Amino acid sequence: MGEPRVSILMGSTSDKEVMDEAKSVLKKFGIDYEVKVLSAHRTPKMLHDYASQLESSGIEVVIAGAGKAAHLAGVLASLTTIPVIGVPIITNDLGGLDSLLSTVQMPRGVPVATVGIGAAKNAGVLATQILALKYPELGEKLKKYKEEMEAAIRGKNE
């Protein structure tokens, strides 16, 4: 499908296992993506530089996963008009509630569409749904995906 359309960001390589679930969804729907490790705290300049070239690079949705004082999605959302989906990463200390609140509780005017703790798969599906507004073939694939989910549950009941 040409240029990458989704950017998957994570605050640390320790987030990779969770964020790979978003990648799998995008692969399933045939959506191009790029993956970067960038931190709002450890690499602030790199994050700003990355954000400044996002719109010209053809990225249409960002998925950003981070844990603890999880500012990655929020800082990114402050620097771009591209929709940002936040994935709060589970943590050992507070079970990911820290990440969830840091990601979802954005000030007015700077939203981050936040999925559940560790719910990178849902972030991938939501990114696909956003892109489907522009790419009708993705809408068709999403309908099929929902039918498959239903059929799988029907099969288990039988």
Ligand code: RP5
């Ligand atoms: C955050 O701190 C990352 O997103 C990660 O979830 C958390 C812990 O990072 P590491 O100390 O494992 O690199 O910035």
